Amino acid sequence: xxxxxxxxxxxxxxxxxxxxxxxxxxxxxxxxxxxxxxxxxxxxxxxxxxxxxxxxxxxxxxxxxxxxxxxxxxxxxxxxxxxxxxxxxxxxxxxxxxxxxxxxxxxxxxxxxxxxxxxxxxxxxxxxxxxxxxxxxxxxxxxxxxxxxxxxxxxxxxxxxxxxxxxxxxxxxxxxxxxxxxxxxxxxxxxxxxxxxxxxxxxxxxxxxxxxxxxxxxxxxxxxxxxxxxxxxxxxxxxxxxxxxxxxxxxxxxxxxxxxxxxxxxxxxxxxxxxxxxxxxxxxxxxxxxxxxxxxxxxxxxxxxxxxxxxxxxxxxxxxxxxxxxxxxxxxxxxxxxxxxxxxxxxxxxxxxxxxxxxxxxxxxxxxxxxxxxxxxxxxxxxxxxxxxxxxxxxxxxxxxxxxxxxxxxxxxxxxxxxxxxxxxxxxxxxxxxxxxxxxxxxxxxxxxxxxxxxxxxxxxxxxxxxxxxxxxxxxxxxxxxxxxxxxxxxxxxxxxxxxxxxxxxxxxxxxxxxxxxxxxxxxxxxxxxxxxxxxxxxxxxxxxxxxxxxxxxxxxxxxxxxxxxxxxxxxxxxxxxxxxxxxxxxxxxxx
Amino acid sequence: xxxxxxxxxxxxxxxxxxxxxxxxxxxxxxxxxxxxxxxxxxxxxxxxxxxxxxxxxxxxxxxxxxxxxxxxxxxxxxxxxxxxxxxxxxxxxxxxxxxxxxxxxxxxxxxxxxxxxxxxxxxxxxxxxxxxxxxxxxxxxxxxxxxxxxxxxxxxxxxxxxxxxxxxxxxxxxxxxxxxxxxxxxxxxxxxxxxxxxxxxxxxxxxxxxxxxxxxxxxxxxxxxxxxxxxxxxxxxxxxxxxxxxxxxxxxxxxxxxxxxxxxxxxxxxxxxxxxxxxxxx
Numbered sequence: 104x105x106x107x108x109x110x111x112x113x114x115x116x117x118x119x120x121x122x123x124x125x126x127x128x129x130x131x132x133x134x135x136x137x138x139x140x141x142x143x144x145x146x147x148x149x150x151x152x153x154x155x156x157x158x159x160x161x162x163x164x165x166x167x168x169x170x171x172x173x174x175x176x177x178x179x180x181x182x183x184x185x186x187x188x189x190x191x192x193x194x195x196x197x198x199x200x201x202x203x204x205x206x207x208x209x210x211x212x213x214x215x216x217x218x219x220x221x222x223x224x225x226x227x228x229x230x231x232x233x234x235x236x237x238x239x240x241x242x243x244x245x246x247x248x249x250x251x252x253x254x255x256x257x258x259x260x261x262x263x264x265x266x267x268x269x270x271x272x273x274x275x276x277x278x279x280x281x282x283x284x285x286x287x288x289x290x291x292x293x294x295x296x297x298x299x300x301x302x303x304x305x306x307x308x309x310x311x312x313x314x315x316x317x318x319x320x321x322x323x324x325x326x327x328x329x330x331x332x333x334x335x336x337x338x339x340x341x342x343x344x345x346x347x348x349x350x351x352x353x354x355x356x357x358x359x360x361x362x363x364x365x366x367x368x369x370x371x372x373x374x375x376x377x378x379x380x381x382x383x384x385x386x387x388x389x390x391x392x393x394x395x396x397x398x399x400x401x402x403x404x405x406x407x408x409x410x411x412x413x414x415x416x417x418x419x420x421x422x423x424x425x426x427x428x429x430x431x432x433x434x435x436x437x438x439x440x441x442x443x444x445x446x447x448x449x450x451x452x453x454x455x456x457x458x459x460x461x462x463x464x465x466x467x468x469x470x471x472x473x474x475x476x477x478x479x480x481x482x483x484x485x486x487x488x489x490x491x492x493x494x495x496x497x498x499x500x501x502x503x504x505x506x507x508x509x510x511x512x513x514x515x516x517x518x519x520x521x522x523x524x525x526x527x528x529x530x531x532x533x534x535x536x537x538x539x540x541x542x543x544x545x546x547x548x549x550x551x552x553x554x555x556x557x558x559x560x561x562x563x564x565x566x567x568x569x570x571x572x573x574x575x576x577x578x579x580x581x582x583x584x585x586x587x588x589x590x591x592x593x594x595x596x597x598x599x600x601x602x603x604x605x606x607x608x609x610x611x612x613x614x615x616x617x618x619x620x621x622x623x624x625x626x627x628x629x630x631x632x633x634x635x636x637x638x639x640x641x642x643x644x645x646x647x648x649x650x651x652x653x654x655x656x657x658x659x660x661x662x663x664x665x666x667x668x669x670x671x672x673x674x675x676x677x678x679x680x681x682x683x684x685x686x687x688x689x690x691x692x693x694x695x
Numbered sequence: 696x697x698x699x700x701x702x703x704x705x706x707x708x709x710x711x712x713x714x715x716x717x718x719x720x721x722x723x724x725x726x727x728x729x730x731x732x733x734x735x736x737x738x739x740x741x742x743x744x745x746x747x748x749x750x751x752x753x754x755x756x757x758x759x760x761x762x763x764x765x766x767x768x769x770x771x772x773x774x775x776x777x778x779x780x781x782x783x784x785x786x787x788x789x790x791x792x793x794x795x796x797x798x799x800x801x802x803x804x805x806x807x808x809x810x811x812x813x814x815x816x817x818x819x820x821x822x823x824x825x826x827x828x829x830x831x832x833x834x835x836x837x838x839x840x841x842x843x844x845x846x847x848x849x850x851x852x853x854x855x856x857x858x859x860x861x862x863x864x865x866x867x868x869x870x871x872x873x874x875x876x877x878x879x880x881x882x883x884x885x886x887x888x889x890x891x892x893x894x895x896x897x898x899x900x901x902x903x904x905x906x907x908x909x910x911x912x913x914x915x916x917x918x919x920x921x922x923x924x925x926x927x928x929x930x931x932x933x934x935x936x937x938x939x940x941x942x943x944x945x946x947x948x949x950x951x952x953x954x955x956x957x958x959x960x961x962x963x964x965x966x967x968x969x970x971x972x973x974x975x976x977x
Contacts, residue, residue, distance in 0.1 A: 466854070
């Protein structure tokens with residue numbers, strides 16, 4: 104028995120001469136969630152997700168006919184039409200949940216089937232909700248292609264060609280005999296390795312031994328349905344159940360443009376995006392099961408019609424990507440950190456605001472909740488304290504789970520020439536600006552890497568990281584170190600699906616000027632300089648909200664180095680093409 | 696503030712108080728009549744007509760109305776964007792009504808923030824504004840420089856997590872002086888501002904320039920002086936991610952040495968103050 108199937112109940116459901124192998128987990132009195140696998144898979148593809156859902160739901164998995172332990176139709180040709188697959192689904196649903204409609208989740212071909220079930224008339228009333236992952240409705244797909252072929256504007260033509268190129272395997276599978284021969288031979292022997300290499304799947308005993316037959320029989324899914332539906336798509340394929348769409352943005356088989364027109368077929372559609380490749384049930388089980396659970400629970404609570412669901416969920420690309428994710432921001436009591444926490448909160452993320460200043464952190468968490476964060480907590484920690492950061496990481500993992508996005512933003516300002524800067528000043532600046540980032544990356548980055556389900560780290564560097572200045576020696580040094588740390592870490596973590604970004608804001612109107620130290624001056628001069636710096640930054644008046652926006656965009660697009668203000672962009676450009684000019688600028692005194 | 700109520704009001708102050716009450720009554724009346732689909736222009740016209748019917752003939756400025764994210768001046772670049780637009784009110788939208796009628800020669804300038812339906816974030820902003828009302832009065836009584844008080848308000852806003860949106864007003868003012876206006880039969884407006892009132896402001900500016908003060912309370916150097924005696928229309932304006940809220944009311948500054956007498960809010964019986972007392976009682 105495979106890991107994670109303890110306490111599972113297996114039964115056989117016969118339909119049209121086929122025996123389907125059905126596995127049930129969890130309390131049967133709970134809402135039923137049916138997980139439907141794709142190609143070339145068996146129900147085992149869902150084992151990780153099922154494990155995470157079984158405590159809350161009645162989870163049902165079954166092997167599609169011809170796959171896994173279910174028997175195959177004879178002859179194969181004509182035995183895999185969507186109509187017959189609908190019969191299978193109805194039989195299973197009748198067996199496992201005779202009284203209540205089921206919540207359907209499909210991945211790949213499971214999702215293609217799911218769309219058929221969610222739009223066919225005879226399944227009406229049997230489906231409570233449908234979560235679609237990486238599998239369009241064939242009817243929608245046919246109409247999508249036709250629309251683009253009929254009026255090929257440059258953009259539409261590019262979309263058409265893009266998807267056509269991604270569908271190479273569909274054409275290949277229409278070749279007779281040869282695919283099966285390949286699958287029984289060399290190709291499938293290497294399949295787990297190919298998956299591990301290209302899809303970055305953990306090597307954890309999946310796929311199972313049934314793979315060669317899954318792949319060979321499953322080819323008939325394509326042969327029996329694709330041509331028929333492309334030729335005569337149904338034009339009434341409107342969903343009769345609420346639909347949630349989870350789109351992996353790195354899917355090499357399906358373009359995310361495929362879902363552009365989906366709202367017209369499924370009103371009130373809830374969208375999520377995930378920075379991952381095709382097999383998200385294996386590579387991102389935590390997030391996938393969280394979204395399934397959230398959607399099912401919402402539907403069970405009967406939260407109005409589809410329109411009500413849409414109204415209660417924030418829309419837009421950030422909400423799709425960050426809704427429900429766990430984001431931790433350091434230095435979140437003010438300035439860029441606070442604005443970043445708010446921006447994530449607005450996108451529906453769960454936010455943890457960390458700062459030395461307890462009052463400010465609490466305030467950030469409170470406002471984050473008002474902005475729509477499903478959860479927001481405040482933690483008082485000094486980022487330069489290694490033990491405290493380790494403790495925080497353990498606490499967060501225990502109470503909220505592994506952080507999905509870490510923003511190492513806490514920093515302090517220090518102005519002064521090298522000869523004016525004392526060793527104590529150096530220590531202070533490096534402790535917060537550099538060691539704070541190191542502690543954050545060590546504590547939380549390790550958790551992310553160990554979980555193996557991706558994530559993102561954002562470190563706040565500065566335009567001072569590439570602009571030398573005689574008046575900001577210690578600060579610039581610390582920020583340049585953060586920039587290089589981010590670049591190295593990015594290279595190291597790339598293989599684990601974790602992105603690292605260095606943000607270089609430039610002159611932004613935040614509280615850093617009000618608390619900055621000026622080395623080697625009297626107290627009175629200190630106050631005067633601070634005041635002038637505050638006014639100078641106030642006159643520049645670049646809002647931290649724009650930096651926060653840049654942070655979200657950088658995470659979404661996985662950018663390495665992101666200058667934000669125009670001056671930061673200009674300095675970065677100059678640092679590459681005219682470094683001597685920057686050296687001249689470095690000699691200028693601060694305009695204070 | 697029992698002492699303030701009991702305070703002998705001069706005839707002048709009574710006049711200002713009356714017109715301020717009239718303006719707030721107008722704001723409450725119009726706010727109660729706002730329905731989904733009403734445009735900013737219609738809301739501004741409702742205020743104008745309501746006040747005209749009650750004898751207002753001249754204006755410091757014509758009524759403004761801002762709906763939705765326009766309450767936080769999102770994307771405002773040129774002053775013309777302050778004027779009411781065809782933006783329609785929707786359920787859950789915040790709104791701000793801002794008017795400055797002149798009645799029998801007395802000027803009021805008020806701002807009224809509300810919301811169509813419950814909005815926890817907006818409630819929070821209104822609660823935060825109260826701290827500013829207290830802060831401003833306290834610091835004016837301490838005779839701090841106006842520029843410093845402005846920066847103090849900025850700091851409080853930053854602590855609260857809000858953006859300073861009065862920065863968007865002309866000269867970035869948080870307050871400006873108002874005074875008596877001569878009643879003329881013909882009192883035209885230029886770009887929404889009454890010429891009589893502007894003349895008053897200009898003559899104040901001239902006098903202030905000679906004496907070292909300014910009728911505009913701004914973050915700039917010309918406001919680096921203690922509060923000048925007179926009436927100040929104070930209008931702190933908070934913005935938080937597309938939601939804005941403000942109040943505006945008259946602050947009386949005198950040259951008295953007694954701190955209580957040296958500065959006080961003209962009227963403590965205003966909607967936003969009452970709301971706080973009700974909440975405290977609850």
